[in-house]
Amino acid sequence: MSSDRRDFVLTAGKLLVLTAPAAAYLEAVETGKAEEPAYKMAEHYWGMIVDVDKCIGCGNCVRACKTENDVPVEPYFFRTWVERYHVAEGAEHPDVDSPDGGYSGFPEKYAAGDGAKSFFVPKLCNQCAHSPCTQVCPVGATFESPDGAVLVDKSYCLGCRYCVQACPYGCRFIDPRTKTVDKCNLCYHRITKGLTTACCESCPTGARQLVDLKDPKDPVHDFLRDHKIQVLKPQLATGAKVYYNGLDGSVR
Amino acid sequence: MNRFLKDKEHLVRMAALFAVGVVLFLILKAVLVPKGFGVYGHYRAGALADNRVRAPRFAGRSACIECHTDERDAWKGGKHAGVGCEACHGALAKHAEDPSASNAFKPDPKTICFTCHLTNAAKPRKFPQIDPKNHFDGGACNGCHSPHAPDKEPKK
Numbered sequence: 001m002s003s004d005r006r007d008f009v010l011t012a013g014k015l016l017v018l019t020a021p022a023a024a025y026l027e028a029v030e031t032g033k034a035e036e037p038a039y040k041m042a043e044h045y046w047g048m049i050v051d052v053d054k055c056i057g058c059g060n061c062v063r064a065c066k067t068e069n070d071v072p073v074e075p076y077f078f079r080t081w082v083e084r085y086h087v088a089e090g091a092e093h094p095d096v097d098s099p100d101g102g103y104s105g106f107p108e109k110y111a112a113g114d115g116a117k118s119f120f121v122p123k124l125c126n127q128c129a130h131s132p133c134t135q136v137c138p139v140g141a142t143f144e145s146p147d148g149a150v151l152v153d154k155s156y157c158l159g160c161r162y163c164v165q166a167c168p169y170g171c172r173f174i175d176p177r178t179k180t181v182d183k184c185n186l187c188y189h190r191i192t193k194g195l196t197t198a199c200c201e202s203c204p205t206g207a208r209q210l211v212d213l214k215d216p217k218d219p220v221h222d223f224l225r226d227h228k229i230q231v232l233k234p235q236l237a238t239g240a241k242v243y244y245n246g247l248d249g250s251v252r
Numbered sequence: 253m254n255r256f257l258k259d260k261e262h263l264v265r266m267a268a269l270f271a272v273g274v275v276l277f278l279i280l281k282a283v284l285v286p287k288g289f290g291v292y293g294h295y296r297a298g299a300l301a302d303n304r305v306r307a308p309r310f311a312g313r314s315a316c317i318e319c320h321t322d323e324r325d326a327w328k329g330g331k332h333a334g335v336g337c338e339a340c341h342g343a344l345a346k347h348a349e350d351p352s353a354s355n356a357f358k359p360d361p362k363t364i365c366f367t368c369h370l371t372n373a374a375k376p377r378k379f380p381q382i383d384p385k386n387h388f389d390g391g392a393c394n395g396c397h398s399p400h401a402p403d404k405e406p407k408k
Contacts, residue, residue, distance in 0.1 A: 041300075056375045058368045060339055067343045068309050084374050110373050118374035143295035145303075153299035156286070189306040198310045198343075204335040204368055205379075 039192045045148040045214040046186055047241030048200075049223055050122055052248070054207035057082055057120035059102040061199035061208060066103070068187060068198035075100040077173050079184040080124040080199055084109075087250045088116040094250040121244075121251050122208060124199070125150060125171040125184035126232060129239030133163035133172060142181065148213070148241060149186045157181050168236055186210070213241070311348035313337050319351070323400060330401020340364055340399070361392035361399065 065080045066073060082102030086095040086109075099106065102120075110118060127150050134142050134150060141157040144150050157180035164172045164181060175182040187197035195201070196210045211220035223245075230247040231240040244251075288297035316337040317324035327333060338344055342357040371381040398404060 053376055056368055056379055057372065060367070064310060064338075064343070069306075086374070105367065105370075106372060106374065108372055112371075112373045114373075119376075120374055140289070140293075140295040141299075143293055143299070145300055146292055149303075151299060151303045153296050153302065155302065156296055156299065185303055187308075188303040190308050190310075192304050193308065195308060195310075195312050198308075201310045201312055201336050202339045204332075204339045206334050 041145070041147045043214060044191075044212050046191060047127060047148060047211050047213050047220070047243065048124070048186070048197075049209040049211055049220060050242060050244045051207045051209075052119060052121055052244055052246040054205040055082070055120040055122055056205055056207075057084060057102060057106045058204060059105045060202045060204060061122060062101050062103045064198040064202035065184070068190075069185075071182070072176060073103075074176075075103060077175070077182075079171075079182070080122065082106075083121045083123060084118065085121060085248065085250060086110055086116050086118045087248065088114075091116075117248070119248065121247070122199075123169065123171070123232075124242060125167075125186070126169055126238065126240035126242040127184075127186055129241060130237065132166045132168060132236070132238060136162040136166040138162065145188075149188050149191075150183070151185050151188060152181055152183060154178065154180050154182075168233055168238065211243075307345070309343040309345045310338050311343075311345040315348040316344070326398070326404075327400040329404075330398075331403040332399070332401055340367075361394040362390075365393040365397075365399070 059082060061080055062078065062082060065071060065078075069079055071077055071079055078101045081098055083096050083098045084102075084106050086097075088095075097109065106120070110116065127148060129144065129148070131144055131150050134144055137143075138160065139156060139158055141153045142150065142163055143153070159174060159179045159181065161174060161181070164174065167183075172181055172183045174180070187195075187199075190197060191210065197208075200208045200210045209220070209223075211223075212218045213220060224243065227245045229243045229245055231238075231243060232247075232251070233240075286296050286298075289295065291297035292300075313336045317327075320337075323337075327337075340359050344354070344356055347354045347356055366382070366384075369380060369382045371383045375381055393399070
């Protein structure tokens with residue numbers, strides 16, 4: 001009798017202990033979550049290298065970005081855009097233009113051989129590690145993800161525009177269709193599937209490179225060591241992770 | 253002791269009010285704070301998954317060369333080997349998933365090359381640039397140049 005009771009308690013105890021994993025397993029089987037792709041956030045930390053000397057201002061990145069991310073085609077909305085700098089020798093301020101953000105390329109505007117320095121600078125969200133835009137969001141709708149991308153929670157955004165004003169690089173806009181904020185999310189839907197971003201995929205000269213700073217085999221580590229690197233507005237200490245090689249001092 | 257007990261009635265009322273306030277706060281918090289908020293930080297953890305759901309529109313060059321082996325062999329090792337297929341042929345993830353669903357975009361050989369190679373003072377000087385006035389005769393570029401590998405043997 002007493003042994004029966006002992007058996008019963010033991011068996012019941014075992015069943016009780018097994019219930020939780022069994023339920024979790026059953027749920028995983030039923031919802032198909034067990035086959036979740038093996039993307040581990042803790043193993044990645046994303047950034048980008050922009051090689052200014054390689055940019056030819058073709059606008060492929062701007063067009064690819066708009067296609068990939070459904071950015072409105074009107075020339076006021078960009079997740080990435082390209083600027084043309086024209087710095088006359090000894091000039092205090094550069095002339096900067098960006099016709100349609102570089103969407104249709106850059107029609108020749110300056111006479112060749114006018115003695116000025118001229119070059120293209122691609123711009124995008126700098127995926128700051130200490131981002132001013134995420135700090136001002138009153139509802140936690142924008143944030144730095146554990147793998148280093150600054151993302152927007154579109155279902156939670158109020159459209160208050162604080163972050164649009166807070167971004168020192170002008171990387172955010174209000175999507176006219178949803179009235180919520182939008183910005184470069186480093187093609188988060190692509191990089192978590194093992195693809196590179198749409199802009200890097202379509203850049204013909206390799207001026208833009210997606211980099212994984214946590215991957216010891218990523219050539220970024222050699223690149224950062226071998227080149228003189230600058231980020232935009234370093235004095236703001238935003239922790240920007242878009243590293244520019246060959247950036248001129250006139251670029252703001 | 254008696255002096256405290258004398259006033260206990262309003263103390264109890266205050267404590268009850270406080271308790272009601274705490275309960276109300278906890279109920280409101282449970283209702284208003286979304287699921288997963290605060291798991292990684294001051295945001296909804298589900299927003300990470302929301303950012304991942306979009307289907308890519310650019311398949312990536314590795315997907316293209318799985319099938320297009322002739323083009324791959326022509327392209328590899330040439331001067332355009334760093335240029336992705338979709339840089340000229342457009343976004344083709346749909347085609348990569350189901351080749352019969354959509355056809356690859358065939359760029360116009362009279363204009364596509366100028367996307368990159370049209371002369372411009374702001375381009376790096378060592379980048380090959382063409383001024384149509386003194387090079388282009390109005391014909392298609394691929395009449396002379398092989399687009400997949402322009403430095404390999406010229407097209408007859």
